[in-house]
Amino acid sequence: MDILSDRPKIGQSTRMVLATDLDGTFLGGSKTDRTALYDWLRAQPDVQLIFVTGRDPEFIAALCAAGDVPTPEYVIGDVGTTIARFDKARVQPLPDLEAPIAAAWRGLSDEVQDRLASVDGLWLQKAAFRHRLSYEYDDRFDRAALSVLDGLAVDLIVSHGCFVDVLPKGVSKGPSLLRLIAHLELDADRVLVAGDTLNDLSMFQTGLHGALVGGAEPELLDATDHLPRAHRCRHIGAGGITEAIHAHNLHPTPPELPK
Secondary structure, eight states, X not given: OOGGGGSOOTTSSOOEEEEEOXXXXXXXXXXXXXXXXXXXXXXXXXXXXXXXXXXXXXXXXXXXXXXXXXXXXXXXXXXXXXXXXXXXXXXXXXXXXXXXXXXXXXXXXXXXXXXXXXXXXXXXXXXXXXXXXXXXXXXXXXXXXXXGGTTSSEEEEEETTTEEEEEETTOSHHHHHHXXXXXXXXXXXXXXXXXXXXXXXXXXXXTOEEEEEETOOHHHHHHTTTOTTXXXXXXXXXXXXXXXXXXXXOOSSOOOOOO
């Protein structure tokens, strides 16, 4: 059994919360650095874990079932359009928190797909979507072609040199994380966010303590250059998260710094 499943729920004796992106961040870095961070998290009942990712609930459930990573208490998935508890090995959406997101997306999916169908070099990802659409693109794609969505109440995130996310206007990782923090009555000053691409930008714009892990997308580094709490990490992925825990002094017994 994962030790995290025996922890008190978030808000009870919570000293620190790690709200982290997955690909390139929590799942990134060397095996040594990942193991050190994961073992530390499993051993700290006062450190709570939230996954904040573009991945869908099915991927997250499968990842946790494999047993390699610590299990989160909560999940913000689908680039911020899913807000859920992780319980009984499943991502279980929280209807009250998701209601404004669902309402904002209602009726948009078909319209977005119709308008983007004629854009060269752009195709829908093979994933189950909740209140958003995500596309991939190749070198035929012209970003200016996204103007076909002008007039719709959506936001666009182009990231990692190959992805386009279409989200309800005003919805992304950062705003959804703030909604969850308020719902759980957390001390925002004890929350560390971690990410590496432009779809993580809104997390850093919240003003929370941040870990821009090593190898982060240059566009993300440029966009966060003015944010004093967005720590630029030397180490990649999990090692960068550990580095930021030290840099922000968020726990009295932090994991050992990477070599």
